[in-house]
Amino acid sequence: MIRKTLVSLGLAAGVAGGVLATAGSASAASFVPGGVYPSVQACSDAGNAGFPRGRWVGFYCQSLGYGQYELWVQPTY
Template identity: 60%
Template sequence: MLKKFFVSAAVAATAVAGLALGAGTASAATFVPAGVYPSSAACADAGNAGFPQGRWVGWYCEGVTGGQYLLWVQPTY
């Protein structure tokens, strides 16, 4: 339960920081979580895989606890 709280707090803080930094461009708040991967390379591979399919227009990987990486994507709307 405590872990869920900290993960939620981290996601909220990331979204708020993204709003402040993304003014005038595509807001970082439009990024949504798309999966957790065991390495940065696996996360990057998954992020790059969505471009040819037109599934998203941007992505980034965020390091999380346990050496895992969370993929954030900016979907096409």
């Protein structure tokens, strides 16, 4: 009984340690989702609108299919 409990606790600690070890921290190179748009032009316009405001330093638009595009931005940290 005690052995099973210790094995379970060890396994849980190992999983938790593995999650912490592989969790990356946010960096300036990370892109985050910024919205979904009905066309590549609308996505690009939204991406370009963030530059003068200093909201991000880079962006790209990813096709989601069915004419929708997701804006991914590289925020300033």
